[in-house]
Amino acid sequence: MIAFDDLTLAYDREPAVHHLTGRIDRGSLIALVGPNGAGKTTLIRAIAGEPIASAEGGLRVDTRRIGWLPQQAEIDRAFPIDVTGFVAMGLWAKIGAFGALGRKGRAQVAEALAAVGLPGFGARPLSALSGGQMQRVLFARLMLQDAELCLLDEPFAAVDARTTEELTALLLRWQAEGRTVVAVMHDLDLVRRTFPEALLIAREKIAQGPAREVLSEANLARARLVLASDTARRRDAA
């Protein structure tokens, strides 16, 4: 379970998220949505445990077994590493900085790659993958983390429809296994079709609940208005 209690997260004294109160129950599959600049990535990073320049209020996460899927832009795909080496990082909790990957670890990596539809891709360099293949590789790494709480930052950005469909099925499977899945999402139609729950923010909480209700036109309009007036207020203050 994740609980926010009047949570404010800020960079350079400007709150990215403010006065957020609410909770995400264990076993949820929830989309974190909002306009650009709404504070979605800041919030999910804070849940992941990244230190934020200024954090006030309460944020409680009741597990340390957290899996993380970053945006692709954060990964240096030109680095000379093969897919097996990259996916094996998901086993860090088991092998740490010094443990050997071993035959068992390699088998787990191969299984994870097969599960995301990339069997036999282990020896390929990361730089040779397409955007969709890279996203599948990130899902394979997340799978190996065997986390209770899976956090995904824009997992379907720039991914084709078939890949999105197959990877979405994985999210549903993880939820069925009892894991909590929180994903920052931009594709609202996909959220309505797939996610049972959504949390809509615009630096503050706009709505939380069943995805179709949360993503109503009225709520989305309010989110845009709140963000625009907050941005205008900051501009005037500057």
Add this chain to the structure above:
Amino acid sequence: MSLLSSFFDYAFMQRAALGCAAISVSAAPVGCFLTLRRMSLMGDAMSHAILPGVAVGFLVSGLSLGAMTVGGIVAGVIVAMLTGAVTRLTGQREDASLAAFYLISLALGVLLVSLRGSSVDLMHILFGSVLALDDGALRLLCATATVTLLVLALIWRPLVLECVDPGFLRLVSRWSGPVHFVFLGLVVVNLVAGFQALGTLMSVGMMILPGLAARFWSHRLGTMTVLAVLIGLASSAAGLLGSFHWGLPSGPAITLSAGAIYLISLIFGRAGGIVPRLRPGKHFHN
């Protein structure tokens, strides 16, 4: 064979070869990570930044290896810390504040050496004297290589992860901060150790050029690192022989040899070189 006989006939050539081999084994793998982290110019700037420390060591004890080494390390660490502090306090980009501090350092260093030394001393510090390495310098180079390889082996996996996906490393472990500073420490120590042989201006060449050249031949970090060491060794041998037979200054001759291998790799390297890129063909290379 007659070309190589100088290595067998002259003790100073054997010392130079051993010193350069130690630098190749040590600095080239560090340079691989430096270039992969897109910090090549940071290495260059840092090599200038150590100069005032070396100069203070020179002012205190003359051409004493120990004093100049300690001075260089202290100066490198101070500049690295100041750069980091300015970035955190002002939000100015790290490369900008590093450029400011290394220029100040370089000017201060040249000024300090000029206060007491001759232009010969200044040339010695700036360009090194690999053909005149004494026992102390050789011991320092070999010790640096040993420590560097051990530390690299220790931090290899977190260092790789920090390069590829730093956010993930921050989440799964507490290595993120320490691994960055330990790596910067390795850069400074290798530059300082290398200045005795190649000078403060040239020591960065053996750190950066072999790694850059090796990247054009392999998509695998392990292979790239081994290749970088071999390129460093080959450049050292070619530069020393050029220096011996044609009277060229040794530091620039070694760096130019590494530069020539880089240019050949840039054109023909099968992992991203210009000519293979122009040829249609394989999907990817391993």
